[in-house]
Every structure is written in C-alpha cells, then in structure tokens.
Amino acid sequence: MKNIGRWIGGSAIGGACGIALSLAIGVVKHYEGTELEAYPDPVGIPTICTGHTGSDVTLHQTRTPEECEALLAGDLGEAFNAIDRQVAPEINATMPPTRRAALASWIFNVGEGAFRRSTLLEQLNAGRIRNACNELSKWVYAGGRKLAGLVKRRATERELCLAGLE
Numbered sequence: 001m002k003n004i005g006r007w008i009g010g011s012a013i014g015g016a017c018g019i020a021l022s023l024a025i026g027v028v029k030h031y032e033g034t035e036l037e038a039y040p041d042p043v044g045i046p047t048i049c050t051g052h053t054g055s056d057v058t059l060h061q062t063r064t065p066e067e068c069e070a071l072l073a074g075d076l077g078e079a080f081n082a083i084d085r086q087v088a089p090e091i092n093a094t095m096p097p098t099r100r101a102a103l104a105s106w107i108f109n110v111g112e113g114a115f116r117r118s119t120l121l122e123q124l125n126a127g128r129i130r131n132a133c134n135e136l137s138k139w140v141y142a143g144g145r146k147l148a149g150l151v152k153r154r155a156t157e158r159e160l161c162l163a164g165l166e
Contacts, residue, residue: 034050080100099160
C-alpha cells in the first residue's frame with residue numbers, strides 16, 4: 001500500500017488505540033487543514049479549526065491553536081465512540097488500528113448518522129470487510145458535487161481500511 005507509510009510513520013502514542021488515534025489525526029489534519037477563523041466549507045457549513053462544525057461555530061469567530069487541538073480531540077473521540085457503538089463487538093474486537101483510523105476519519109467527516117445508515121456499516125457488521133472498505137470510495141460528494149479533495153481523502157481512508165487484508 002503506497003501511502004500508508006506516511007500515516008504510520010507519525011508518532012504513535014502506544015497500543016492499538018493510540019496508533020489508531022495517531023493515524024486518524026494525521027489523515028484528518030492533512031485533508032482538513034487548520035483555520036483559526038471560521039469559514040464556510042464547500043457546501044456553506046460554518047467550519048473552524050480542523051474541520052470542526054456544529055452549533056458552536058459562527059462565521060468569522062476565532063479560536064486559539066490550543067482550542068483547535070481540544071476540538072479535534074473531542075471530535076475524533078466522538079468518531080471512535082461511534083465505531084464502538086455501531087460496529088458489532090466481534091468485528092470491533094479484531095479491527096486493526098489502520099481500519100479504526102480510516103473509519104474514524106470518515107465518520108469525523110460524514111457524521112455518525114450517515115455511518116449508522118450506511119451500506120459500509122452493514123457490510124462491516126456482516127464480516128464483509130473488503131466490501132465495507134470499498135464503500136468509502138462512494139463518499140466523494142458534497143452538496144451534490146464530486147470534490148477532488150474527497151476523492152483523495154477516501155482513497156487514503158480506503159487504503160488504511162484495507163491494510164492487512166489478503
């Protein structure tokens with residue numbers, strides 16, 4: 001897998017959870033970037049820091065780098081919690097850190113609701129891991145438009161998701 005070294009090469013905190021978190025942070029930061037002043041994303045949603053959205057974000061507000069790190073940690077924590085809530089325990093128990101990181105990055109981007117209703121989750125919980133990972137390539141649209149940045153991000157997430165499969 002050609003790009004995985006870029007994400008695995010980052011500092012790992014230790015243990016499978018730490019590795020997954022480090023990988024997810026690397027992917028999210030790479031594709032989201034960090035802006036200290038809120039701006040509209042490609043579909044007009046007010047966004048600040050490293051892809052943070054929500055009712056607490058208004059256009060042109062500002063945050064410090066430390067606040068942005070805290071928001072990213074909280075948002076990714078929620079994405080990992082969504083994996084733990086939605087993925088069948090027997091699948092979750094054997095999930096490698098690369099797959100957890102890929103799913104967390106994707107959930108961070110699309111939200112738990114989309115994850116919960118997705119064919120990806122259905123395939124994953126049925127044990128059809130390759131099919132589940134391949135579903136990531138379909139999530140490249142925002143506001144009805146195919147976005148080049150999402151195509152690249154999903155390719156990275158898919159590669160991480162598939163890592164270790166024969």
